Amino acid sequence: MTSTVTAASLLPTATGQLSTQPPITQIIPILRATFSLLRTFFSQASRVLVVLATPLLIFVPFVSRLLAPLILVFHIVLDAAVYTPYTIISIAVVALYPVYIFCGVACISGAVLGILGRSLVALSNNAIAPGPPMTAESLPAASMRPRKRRRKSSFTEDS
Structure with missing residues (x-):
């Protein structure tokens, strides 16, 4: 059931020669034919559209006067x-x-x-008067004691 591939089966034979052309050269004729067909189609389509639209040009002055x-x-x-x-x-x-x-x-x-x-x-x-270096001891210490809040009086001096 298993198939084995031998070196002889990979070599080209007289009936099937390997193509020496790169694949891009096989695509170029297809692209040329496609673009030629599209160019022909669009040129003919534009001519047909002009022929079909020409009778409608009779209505342009009427529509422009109405609008x-x-x-x-x-x-x-x-x-x-x-x-x-x-x-x-x-x-x-x-x-x-x-x-x-x-x-x-x-x-x-x-x-x-x-x-x-x-x-x-x-x-x-x-440069003139350099200050002393700042250290942790020279910074003012924060007090751990909570401060009392002042009561705001209801009477102000401005009133």
């Missing part, structure tokens, strides 16, 4: 709600851009100078 009031109202609403605010905002942004840049540069410069100044003062203070 003219709706289109005009839509255009007015769109102009008032979108185009005009966008134009105003874009003009304001362009006009305020130099102020934005000036304030941004001023804030960044102020922050850099402040940090640099604080660091230089701390460095010079440590």
